[in-house]
Amino acid sequence: MQAHVGGRRRLPLLVQAGQGRQHVHPERLGLAELDVAEWPGTNTLGVSMNRVDFAPGGTNPPHIHPRATEIGIVMKGELLVGILGSLDSGNKLYFRVVRAGETFLIPCGLMHFQFNVGKTEATMVVSFNSQNPSIVFVPLTLFGSNPPIPTPVLTRALRVEAGVVELLKSKFSAGF
Template identity: 50%
Template sequence: MMEVLLRLLVTQVILLALATSFVSCYDPNPLQDFCVAASETNRVFVNGKFCKDPKSVTANDFSYSGLNIARNTTNFLGSNVTTVDVNKIPGLNTLGVSLARLDFAQGGQNPPHIHPRATEILVVTKGTLLVGFVSSNQDNNRLFYKVLKRGDVFVFAIGLIHFQMNVGRTRAVAFAGFGSQNPGTIRIADAVFGSNPSIPQEVLAKAFQLDVKLVRFLHIVFGPPLW
């Protein structure tokens, strides 16, 4: 009887250990100093990219130039986001960070959007921005917002809808850091009204309590019109 209980206990410990190992290996830490992303497919594949031979890595694989240059904001949003992620700096692969410069014309905005894979921390370096995010449905969709001036910092949690808008009398500039090498961006209006193929008009009309004609117009504005 004691032997049976002992075997049962050992089995439970082994199963627990296996379960724990599966959990801990969900997003493992890098096992090497770096894994510079390579375009060739005959390399080692790590975290969505192929690794360059470490012997052929140079300092250029870890650098990017030009974030000091103001970007063109003559578009309907009056803003420009310059993302520096793993696609711009191959050396960011597996390191879990990236960066962006945000330029705003007077009245310009970075419209409501989410980053599905990263938390964002933003610092204003010029001008005045109104920033905010909306909590989840479980938290009653509360809006947290604040006016930021030069040197002020704000944090946006991963996956939450957030925005930035220039409310000052001059151009505004901010820099954002992300907790992912490839945070991704989903602009809400573009995704909902400009998807490909389009979400049926009847679905959006009922979801947003809008007239179908207005939904059709929004499809035209944000993407190709529905059938």
């Protein structure tokens, strides 16, 4: 018999190595997501985690987690971790290189990124205080939305010519 809470199974409590959604992105990173969909035992506990492997020069592009704070540890290599402040902070960029064994914290809803500044692979493990933190990739959201944001809106917002917007849209029309 399995308990159901919040519409989801509550078991299993354990996961196996290699379990979770696996992704490889053109930004030279690999991602293994482990959330309530793969680990039903976390249902209603408000936690999830990811492992991200970066090739040299790999980037986790600017993104937002609208439903979670993120805490991470760099397991190997070194990553430039950047957080963009809000308008009332003057859009300040806070950043530092985080090395193996060091941690970082990203407050809920703030745009941030990670970039492998080393010459070798880098790995980070991050945890979220939500069973479904969600993710909004800023470039994909602006230039790959469905239906597309009208070009005149983006030309005015970004202060560029329509050709630049169309070029950027063509880069993201198929997603990441």
